[in-house]
Structure formats: C-alpha cells, structure tokens
Amino acid sequence: MKFLTCLLLLISIQMVAETDFDKAEKLYQQEKWQQAKTLFESYLKENPTNFKAIEYLGDIAGHQKKWDEAIKQYKILKVQFPKTANYWYKFGGAMGMKAKSVNKFKALGMIDEIESSFITAAKLDAKHIDSRWALVMLYIELPGIVGGSEKKAIKYSDELMSLSKVDGYLSKGYIDEYFDRYSNAETNYIKAHEIGNSKTTFQKLYNLYLKKLKDKVKAQKLKEQFENKV
Numbered sequence: 001m002k003f004l005t006c007l008l009l010l011i012s013i014q015m016v017a018e019t020d021f022d023k024a025e026k027l028y029q030q031e032k033w034q035q036a037k038t039l040f041e042s043y044l045k046e047n048p049t050n051f052k053a054i055e056y057l058g059d060i061a062g063h064q065k066k067w068d069e070a071i072k073q074y075k076i077l078k079v080q081f082p083k084t085a086n087y088w089y090k091f092g093g094a095m096g097m098k099a100k101s102v103n104k105f106k107a108l109g110m111i112d113e114i115e116s117s118f119i120t121a122a123k124l125d126a127k128h129i130d131s132r133w134a135l136v137m138l139y140i141e142l143p144g145i146v147g148g149s150e151k152k153a154i155k156y157s158d159e160l161m162s163l164s165k166v167d168g169y170l171s172k173g174y175i176d177e178y179f180d181r182y183s184n185a186e187t188n189y190i191k192a193h194e195i196g197n198s199k200t201t202f203q204k205l206y207n208l209y210l211k212k213l214k215d216k217v218k219a220q221k222l223k224e225q226f227e228n229k230v
Contacts, residue, residue, distance in 0.1 A: 021053065033060045051077060058090060067098035078117075085125035092117030093134060111146055114138065122156070129167055132156045136171045140178050150175065166196040170204060182212050202226045 024039035037060045040053045047053065058073030074091035081087055095114045099107040115138060121131035135156040142148030153175055161168025173188035185208055193201035202222065209219035 021047075021050070024053070024056070028056055028060065031063070033063050036060060051080060055087075055090075058094070062090075062094060062097070065097070065101075067094050067101060070094035071098065083124060085121040085128045085131065088117045088124065089121040089128065089131045089134065092121065092131075096134070096138070108146060111142065115147065122159075127163055129160060129163055132160050132163075133167065133171065136160070136174065140175055150179070166192050166198075166201065168192075169195070170201065173204060173208075177208060177212065180212075182208065186213070197226075197229065 020039055020043045024036045024043060027036035027039065037057060040056050040060070044050060044053050044057075054073050054076055058070045058077070061067070061069035061073060071091065071094045074087060074094055077084070077087040078091050092114050095110055095117065099110045099114060102110075115135075118131050118134045118138065121128055122135065125131070133156075136153045139147070139149050139153040139156070154172075157168065157171040157175060160171045169188045169192035173185045173192060176182070176185035176188060186205070189201070189205040189208055193205050195201075206219055206222055206226075209215045209222060
C-alpha cells in the first residue's frame with residue numbers, strides 16, 4: 001500500500017513538472033520572457049538535466065539582450081552535446097552580440113572563439129544555413145587586419161547557394177551592398193525575390209532602392225507588386 005501511495009505521489013509530481021514546462025513554453029511563445037524564465041528556472045531545479053529548458057533559458061536571455069547569461073546556457077549545451085551544430089551556432093551568436101556591446105579591445109579578444117564556433121557548426125552540419133550566414137557577415141564586417149575577408153565570405157555564400165538559392169542570392173547581394181556595388185546587389189536581390197517572393201526578399205530589395213539607390217519610383221513599384229501578390 002505504501003509503495004502504491006509513493007508511486008502515485010511520484011506520478012503526480014512528474015505531471016506537475018510537465019505542466020510547468022508546458023506553461024513556460026506557452027509563455028515563451030507569447031514572448032512573455034520574464035514569466036517564462038521564472039517557470040523554466042523552477043522546472044530545472046527538479047529536472048536539472050532537461051536540456052531543452054536550458055536552451056529556452058539561453059534563448060530568453062538572448063531576447064532580453066543578456067548576453068553573458070545566454071553564453072552561460074549555450075556553453076552548457078555545447079559542452080554536453082559537442083556534435084550538435086545548432087548549440088555551437090547559438091553560442092557563437094551570443095558571443096558575437098556581446099562583442100558588439102563591449103569596447104573594441106575586449107571584442108578583439110573574442111573574435112577567435114566566435115569564428116571557431118561558427119566554423120564548428122558549419123562543419124558539424126553540412127546543411128546548417130544560419131552558421132554560414134553568420135560566417136558571411138562576420139568575414140565581411142571584420143577589418144582585414146583581424147581576419148575579415150571577402151574571399152572567405154564568398155566561400156560561405158557559395159555554400160549557401162548550394163543549399164538554398166534564395167539565401168545564396170541574398171548573401172551575395174549583402175556582400176555587394178556592403179562594398180557599395182549597388183548594381184550587382186540589385187541583380188542578386190532581384191533573383192532572390194523572384195525565387196522567394198517573401199517579406200525578407202522584398203525588404204532587402206526595397207531597402208536597397210529606397211536607402212542606397214535613392215530610387216523612390218522603383219521602391220514604390222516593387223511595393224505595389226508585392227502587396228498585390230500577397
């Protein structure tokens with residue numbers, strides 16, 4: 001009888017814990033970051049090896065721009081699951097965002113770890129699009145003296161092209177736009193938009209027309225065409 005009572009109690013506790021996790025997930029989906037964080041932290045006290053909850057805490061910290069906290073959570077995941085590309089990508093991303101929020105001298109000391117995290121993610125998963133985008137942006141934005149390189153960026157842009165034509169053309173457009181090659185950027189963004197016809201592809205081309213080419217006529221025409229298709 002005692003055994004049955006203990007078993008029922010254990011099942012009851014587990015059900016409560018699962019319900020707390022579900023509630024936290026729903027709060028997360030509703031972008032109620034702080035409330036979701038509180039529930040996930042409470043859940044983890046009883047379930048310290050629930051790595052999905054740890055990932056959620058890292059994601060919440062990212063949404064709240066608490067980069068040190070995000071780095072802490074993602075580091076747990078990449079150490080625990082060193083073969084999972086997305087954990088390396090998220091860790092590198094959090095490091096990259098922190099680097100943008102600190103002084104340049106401190107940021108320089110973080111570059112190697114950021115780069116190696118993204119490269120590891122790309123190597124672990126030949127189809128991981130986000131890590132390749134991160135490397136394109138990293139190599140374009142970094143000064144050449146600390147590892148920036150258009151050639152390296154193009155390498156990962158080419159890999160994106162083989163995985164997704166839309167991402168490939170968008171990344172090539174991004175590179176051209178960064179170096180003020182607006183005509184080439186327009187060509188690549190048009191190709192991306194013709195294939196994807198999404199809000200993202202529209203926005204890239206629209207912003208190029210409006211902000212870089214200063215062509216309000218093309219921008220307005222594109223907007224009308226996109227809105228009519230939607």
